[in-house]
Amino acid sequence: MTPPLLTRRVALGLAAFGASPAANLLGAPAIPAPAGHAPERMVLTMPGNPATTQSMTWETAAALTSPQGQVAKISAHPNFEASATTVQGKVNATDAGQPGSYLVTFTALEPGTRYLCRVGDGKAWSEWTAFRTADAGPAPFRFLYVGDAQNSIKSLWSRTIRAAYAAAPDARFIASAGDLVAEGHDVRLWNEWRDGLGFISATVPSLPVVGNHDLHRPPGTADAKNVLSVSPLWHRLFDLPDNGPDAAEMKGQSYFMDYQGARFVVVDVNVYANEEFDPAAKQRVWDAQIVWLNKVLSNNPNQWTIVLQHQPLYAMAKGRDYQDMRAVLGPLYEKHGVDMVLLGHDHLYSRSHKVAQGRVVDPAAAGIIYAISVSGPKMYKVDEPNRKLMAQVVDQTQCFQVIEVAPDVIKYLAQDADGVVVDRFELRKSGKSSTYVNQAPRA
Numbered sequence: 208m209t210p211p212l213l214t215r216r217v218a219l220g221l222a223a224f225g226a227s228p229a230a231n232l233l234g235a236p237a238i239p240a241p242a243g244h245a246p247e248r249m250v251l252t253m254p255g256n257p258a259t260t261q262s263m264t265w266e267t268a269a270a271l272t273s274p275q276g277q278v279a280k281i282s283a284h285p286n287f288e289a290s291a292t293t294v295q296g297k298v299n300a301t302d303a304g305q306p307g308s309y310l311v312t313f314t315a316l317e318p319g320t321r322y323l324c325r326v327g328d329g330k331a332w333s334e335w336t337a338f339r340t341a342d343a344g345p346a347p348f349r350f351l352y353v354g355d356a357q358n359s360i361k362s363l364w365s366r367t368i369r370a371a372y373a374a375a376p377d378a379r380f381i382a383s384a385g386d387l388v389a390e391g392h393d394v395r396l397w398n399e400w401r402d403g404l405g406f407i408s409a410t411v412p413s414l415p416v417v418g419n420h421d422l423h424r425p426p427g428t429a430d431a432k433n434v435l436s437v438s439p440l441w442h443r444l445f446d447l448p449d450n451g452p453d454a455a456e457m458k459g460q461s462y463f464m465d466y467q468g469a470r471f472v473v474v475d476v477n478v479y480a481n482e483e484f485d486p487a488a489k490q491r492v493w494d495a496q497i498v499w500l501n502k503v504l505s506n507n508p509n510q511w512t513i514v515l516q517h518q519p520l521y522a523m524a525k526g527r528d529y530q531d532m533r534a535v536l537g538p539l540y541e542k543h544g545v546d547m548v549l550l551g552h553d554h555l556y557s558r559s560h561k562v563a564q565g566r567v568v569d570p571a572a573a574g575i576i577y578a579i580s581v582s583g584p585k586m587y588k589v590d591e592p593n594r595k596l597m598a599q600v601v602d603q604t605q606c607f608q609v610i611e612v613a614p615d616v617i618k619y620l621a622q623d624a625d626g627v628v629v630d631r632f633e634l635r636k637s638g639k640s641s642t643y644v645n646q647a648p649r650a
């Protein structure tokens with residue numbers, strides 16, 4: 208006879224998702240997956256409203272004909288499997304000699320709710336892994352921000368991202384500010400990136416930014432110029448919002464997401480940052496992106512606006528300066544009241560005071576905080592020209608940042624890979640204006 212508890216859970220599952228419950232039997236022993244069918248390297252993302260939608264990508268060594276996922280509200284009781292809903296997945300790619308790549312998207316989820324999900328082919332499944340949907344409206348949360356991973360990813364980046372997760376296991380997502388790998392076309396490096404994260408990439412969604420290394424041409428291509436679109440590998444890993452500029456090349460490269468009172472605008476700024484592209488294509492993307500930025504920054508009901516991009520407006524690495532980008536994006540960000548810009552590329556740590564028109568301004572005046580960070584082991588020398596804008600500069604140090612966002616305050620904390628606090632500040636908001644409080648520890 209079916210226990211009453213099971214009956215209730217099945218009914219809940221049906222009501223919540225309008226689909227049939229999972230076929231798993233209570234108490235049935237787990238069956239080992241056939242060789243090559245075990246899901247690996249799962250990556251969670253938020254392609255739509257983060258309160259209702261999550262996507263998972265994964266790989267298998269063998270080709271799957273029926274990729275699928277299951278999702279259920281979280282429970283410590285093992286019977287939760289009976290309330291799971293099965294969702295059809297799709298094949299991302301099955302190139303000869305490469306692992307199969309798959310995607311499933313869970314929709315119509317409830318806001319502010321913890322779920323368990325797994326992926327597979329209906330017979331061989333991954334482990335159940337937990338995620339949480341965003342609340343429907345403004346509410347406090349934390350997220351992780353890291354700079355370039357790029358080199359020795361498995362060997363030396365993994366410790367940073369694992370320390371970050373240990374410091375903030377409740378982080379709602381990981382914002383990676385570009386150059387996640389040194390060569391975007393090299394699957395071995397993406398494997399290192401996913402292996403460095405391990406289970407973390409399946410339980411904390413990723414919010415990746417496109418860096419210049421993500422736009423390198425495939426190895427062996429004669430033309431040294433970069434290309435405007437990322438490697439197909441990017442799209443195999445990341446199912447991202449399709450709400451970017453009116454330029455096909457930027458699909459999944461520039462996008463925005465509203466999360467509990469904050470708008471996160473992820474911008475592929477490579478066209479503004481001295482990278483070599485076909486001139487006509489570069490101009491077209493340049494213009495389309497400005498139109499889009501004006502739209503998403505002006506039509507913004509959120510209390511906070513945070514921009515994520517790779518190359519910095521106020522560079523700190525020796526020999527770098529992005530005048531064109533600063534001239535076009537600086538006034539635009541200031542005009543629309545951007546609060547904070549999170550960056551990478553310079554392979555060092557630096558964080559500005561509140562800045563407007565190239566100068567440090569009063570803590571209560573209108574202005575923007577710019578942070579540059581690095582999580583991998585590649586380091587550059589610090590240059591002087593923009594040091595006068597900075598509240599904190601740290602070199603030769605792998606770092607991660609835990610950022611708490613509440614309706615009235617942002618609390619920013621940077622730590623090194625060993626957990627030592629290297630920087631801290633707050634932005635306190637009242638109406639449309641904010642007050643900046645520097646709390647950086649002295650060297």
Ligand SMILES: [Fe+2]
Pocket residue numbers: 386418419420517551552553
């Ligand atoms: Fe870079």
